[in-house]
Amino acid sequence: MSAIPRDAAAVEAGARDRRRRARRQEQLWTNGWRLVVLVLIAGTWEGATGSGLVNPFWVSSPSLIVVDLWKQFSLGAVYLHIGVTLYEAFLGFVTGAVAGILGGFALARWDRLARIFDPYVTALNSLPRVALAPLFILWFGIGLTSKVVLAFSLVVFILLVNTHAGARNVDQDLVIIARLLGATRRQLTLKVILPSSIPWIFAGLRLGLAYALIGAVVGEVIVAQAGLGFLIAHYAGVFNTTGVFSALIILMVIAMLLNELMKAAEKKLLRWRPQIPGL
Amino acid sequence: MVSGLFTPATGRITVDGAPVTGINPRIGYMFARDALLPWRTTLANVAFGLELQQQPLDRREARARDLLRVTGLGGFEGSYPSQLSQGMRQRVSLARTLATNPDVLLMDEPFGALDAQTKLVLEDEFLRIWERDRKTVIFVTHDLFEAIAMADRVAVFSARPGRIKSLVAIDLPRPRSVTGGRFGPHFQELYDRLWDDLRYEVVAAGSPPS
Numbered sequence: 001m002s003a004i005p006r007d008a009a010a011v012e013a014g015a016r017d018r019r020r021r022a023r024r025q026e027q028l029w030t031n032g033w034r035l036v037v038l039v040l041i042a043g044t045w046e047g048a049t050g051s052g053l054v055n056p057f058w059v060s061s062p063s064l065i066v067v068d069l070w071k072q073f074s075l076g077a078v079y080l081h082i083g084v085t086l087y088e089a090f091l092g093f094v095t096g097a098v099a100g101i102l103g104g105f106a107l108a109r110w111d112r113l114a115r116i117f118d119p120y121v122t123a124l125n126s127l128p129r130v131a132l133a134p135l136f137i138l139w140f141g142i143g144l145t146s147k148v149v150l151a152f153s154l155v156v157f158i159l160l161v162n163t164h165a166g167a168r169n170v171d172q173d174l175v176i177i178a179r180l181l182g183a184t185r186r187q188l189t190l191k192v193i194l195p196s197s198i199p200w201i202f203a204g205l206r207l208g209l210a211y212a213l214i215g216a217v218v219g220e221v222i223v224a225q226a227g228l229g230f231l232i233a234h235y236a237g238v239f240n241t242t243g244v245f246s247a248l249i250i251l252m253v254i255a256m257l258l259n260e261l262m263k264a265a266e267k268k269l270l271r272w273r274p275q276i277p278g279l
Numbered sequence: 280m281v282s283g284l285f286t287p288a289t290g291r292i293t294v295d296g297a298p299v300t301g302i303n304p305r306i307g308y309m310f311a312r313d314a315l316l317p318w319r320t321t322l323a324n325v326a327f328g329l330e331l332q333q334q335p336l337d338r339r340e341a342r343a344r345d346l347l348r349v350t351g352l353g354g355f356e357g358s359y360p361s362q363l364s365q366g367m368r369q370r371v372s373l374a375r376t377l378a379t380n381p382d383v384l385l386m387d388e389p390f391g392a393l394d395a396q397t398k399l400v401l402e403d404e405f406l407r408i409w410e411r412d413r414k415t416v417i418f419v420t421h422d423l424f425e426a427i428a429m430a431d432r433v434a435v436f437s438a439r440p441g442r443i444k445s446l447v448a449i450d451l452p453r454p455r456s457v458t459g460g461r462f463g464p465h466f467q468e469l470y471d472r473l474w475d476d477l478r479y480e481v482v483a484a485g486s487p488p489s
Contacts, residue, residue, distance in 0.1 A: 173314040181328040181379065182304040191331070195318045272318040272359040 060242040065249065068242045082250065084227040085216050088144055092151020093212035100156040100208075101201060104163025109189065114164065125157045130218050142223045151215030155208040159201070166200025167193050199273070202266045209258050217251065294383060304332070307381030311388040313368040315360040321347065321371050322356040328379040339378075346374040349408060366397035373405065384416040391421065402429065402457045410454050423477060427469050428457045435476045438483040445476050 042062040048054045049061040056064060072078040107114040133150050140146040170193050178192045220229025228247050235243030292299045294306070315324045322343050323330075329339035347353055350370040360368055369390065376384060389405075390398045402425060409416065420426050426433045430449050437444040449469060 171314070173310060173312055174316060177308065177310070177314045178327075178331070179302060180306075180308045181331050181375075182302065183331045187331055191327075192316065195316070198318070270318075272320075273361065 056241075057239070058241060060245050064242045065245045068246045069249065072246060078231075078250070081226055081228050081231050081247075082254070084144075085213070085220065085229065085251075086254070088147040088216035088219070088227065089151055089209075089212040091144075091148045092215055093155055093209055095148070096152040096155025096212065097159050097205060097208055099152070100159025100204070101163045103156070103160045104165075104197075105167055105189070105193075107160070107164045108167030108193065121157065121160065125161065129153045129157075129215070133219055133222050136219070137223055142225065147216045147219035147224070147227070150219045151212040154211040154215045158208045158211060159204045162200045162204030162207075163197060166197030169200070170196045199270060202262070202270070206259060206262045206266070209262055210255060213251070213255055213258070304379065305382045307376040307379060307384045309372055309376045309384065309386045309389045311391040313360070313365075313372040315368055315371055315375075317360050319359075320356065321352060321358050321360075321363070324360070324371055325374045325378050327375060332379070342378055343374070346377055347371075349377075350374045351404065364397075366393055366401060369393060369401060370404075373401075373408075377408070382414065384414055384418075386416060386418045388419055388421065390425070398425075399458050405429075406455055406457070423470060423473055425457075427451070427466060427473065428455060433473060435473060435480070438480045444480065445473075447473055 045059070046062050049056040049059060107117065129150065132153060133146075136146040136149045136153075140149055174192050174196065175188065178188055183191065216227065217229035217232070220227035221233045224230040224233075228251055231247045232244050235241070235247065294303065316327065319327065322340065325343035325346055326339040329342060344353075344356065347356060350373055352367060352370050352374065355363065355367065360371070363371065369392075373389070390401050393401065406429060418426070418429060427449055428451075433447045433449060435444045435447070436442065447469065451466065451469075
């Protein structure tokens with residue numbers, strides 16, 4: 001009698017092991033192919049420029065970029081530019097996220113407010129905010145502030161719309177049960193509506209992070225004294241395509257790292273969500 | 280309406296002689312859907328009502344643990360609803376309803392969404408828990424067997440407009456069990472009588488309103 005459950009446990013453990021191994025193999029296979037794609041792209045690029053098919057003056061080449069990146073990082077000036085861009089993006093992201101989340105909850109809490117502001121939110125949200133950059137620079141100067149404001153203007157609407165949608169999509173049964181258990185308005189917001197909006201807010205935050213970086217860089221490209229966007233504009237101005245590509249690759253890596261960071265935080269906060277096997 | 284969630288169009292509702300004016304925390308409520316907060320562990324879900332009453336943490340946790348044991352969920356305190364079966368979730372929901380120690384329980388098809396076996400097991404468990412303090416329960420169900428097996432009185436509602444059509448006292452002896460052997464011939468008598476009342480309404484519900 002007792003042998004049966006032990007056997008069952010062993011079978012289960014075996015199946016779990018097999019699944020894990022299969023998953024690892026799958027991961028290895030995927031990574032392998034990713035590498036192949038990278039090598040293919042870099043190889044074609046390198047080959048095209050090396051054989052004289054395309055002039056590296058216009059498109060640079062992977063080897064030139066690697067050497068340039070090496071040089072930039074060993075000289076150290078690039079750290080300042082990375083720092084400036086990150087700082088602008090960070091300030092714009094945090095202020096925009098806080099304002100957007102609070103605004104989203106306010107709109108969900110006061111339905112009348114939402115109805116009044118709906119067309120304005122839609123109008124401002126449909127306006128390509130990047131087009132506002134010249135105005136922001138006029139108003140806030142060529143320094144840090146104009147970039148932060150541009151990043152803010154991009155982030156705030158994403159969070160506003162997402163938080164509002166999340167708060168409105170709360171399961172009505174949960175609201176009813178909380179009210180029947182005697183929840184006050186405040187408790188309802190903090191203990192039911194806020195936690196149930198977290199997935200929506202996180203989706204907004206991930207998008208917002210990418211947009212904060214866009215805001216900072218676009219602001220810098222237009223006019224700035226430092227930052228990765230400034231570097232890109234500067235190098236493009238002196239026909240240094242290698243420098244432009246180096247800055248772009250740094251930006252790409254930063255954006256990917258930030259996204260991974262956000263994913264990790266999300267995973268921790270949303271561990272109650274059902275785990276889909278195989279993911 | 281009894282819970283204070285809706286106000287009646289006409290007439291008035293009293294609980295223990297007092298009119299219902301708003302949401303009454305002395306009434307416990309349970310749905311067919313478990314309506315558990317998915318981001319809370321089992322323990323935190325059961326303690327939710329006590330938390331809203333701002334009771335001290337150790338007291339509400341002790342109470343929640345106790346109720347999870349009673350409902351047969353000891354050991355699952357740290358699980359999230361998504362990790363539990365439908366039957367287990369409904370147990371958690373029951374524990375949450377009992378946690379605030381309400382005087383009256385309103386149960387709206389609490390076992391309606393469960394498979395037949397789980398339903399029988401939970402009905403029995405509920406009867407067992409109920410026997411401890413025999414609180415007033417208003418139990419809505421579409422299952423006539425469930426109604427007779429559990430209730431002291433069965434009210435048959437008519438289809439559109441929903442009014443109480445007949446009220447039948449169930450004089451089967453307690454404590455009862457839905458799984459411990461079938462009920463005797465008297466059960467069948469009650470069943471037939473109520474089914475006669477009900478059949479007409481089921482047919483009426485299926486036809487367009489006149």
